Amino acid sequence: MPKLFGISLFIVLLGLAILKTSASGGQQKKIRQKREWIIPPRKLKENYAEYQRWDSIAKIRSDEETRTSIRYSLTGPGADSPPINLFTVDRDKGLVKIHGVLDREETPTYHLRGVAKFLNGSYAEKDIDLIIKVEDENDCVPVLNFTTGSVPELSARDTFVTKITATDADEEGTLHTKISYSIAEKSHADMFYINRETGQIFVMHNTLDREKKDTYTLTIKATDMNGAPNGFTGTGTAVIKILDVNDNIPTLEKNFETKPVISP
Structure with a gap:
């Protein structure tokens, strides 16, 4: 009887171990499929030239780069359409840079899309929205x-x-x-x-x-x-x-000549 009990216990423990391993593997797979911005998009001030000195204002990343080479690009107004190349991305590192001074009164928001492709040109991800809101500065006269x-x-x-x-x-x-x-x-x-x-x-x-x-x-x-x-x-x-309102009394200003009266 003790021997039978020991075999049963071993089978139960083995089953639990298999379930745990399966759950862990499923969790790892889910993590590998996650797509994310490493640095979230941020609001940018208008008239602020120092942004051009920064290494990046955001970064895009595909999890696929852990197993193969990925090429990154940007599309949208401010990237590949006017104003062209205001924003660029390092094709290997995914670092997004800015190359000009923003003017909120001219463009209050930039809606860019990050693109990740394999070396053969096929898409590694769905395009990722990168919306940049330009923060207002009091620079306009009434x-x-x-x-x-x-x-x-x-x-x-x-x-x-x-x-x-x-x-x-x-x-x-x-x-x-x-x-x-x-x-x-x-x-x-x-x-x-x-x-x-x-x-x-x-x-x-x-x-x-x-x-x-x-x-x-x-x-x-x-x-x-x-x-x-x-x-x-x-x-x-x-x-x-x-x-005008009628607030003045009329006055007679005509002069009359006095003539002698002649009797008939």
Whole structure:
């Protein structure tokens, strides 16, 4: 009986060993089939020349290179289509380099594809997406449109006159495009004020008098970074015409000659 028990135990242990070996082998096979970027793609700053000194900004790799030679290449705008060779890859090592300074306002995103082939030209992998997002730098000055408006003389305070708008080519939704408006001339600030966030212009006091001044030319300043001292400032013009209202009493200015009256 002990001998039979020992044989049974040996068979059980042998079976477990075979299962473990099989599972391990399956796991190794799965690992060998894995395809990956060794260095993940990263965001790159615009106007930053130092990237050109780096050995690489990313690296592509095929697991097939562990058993045979692989040739790497890049395709897409910025690689094999304009701007050609802004990005290149070492055909043997898979190191991706950059050869120019990026401008987000020109191209905010580059969608490249990494290609891995065997020496006979057949594909070793499916092409791998390499998307490079260009990070914004505050390098654009706000641009204001020319604006005209009109308002009746003697209008009450807070009467809406017109609205001026600034555009900024930097990235939307950031402080780089958060505009703060102001009126440059202090003398006109007594007659009008501007909403610093919306660019809407309103009457300051009810003392506008067309007979004294019928047109105001305002210089409007637009500063990004929400008006911070380190923001860029652009200027524009708003011309406001004062409309006449019937506020003057007519006067008779004709002169009459006095003639003697002759009796019949």
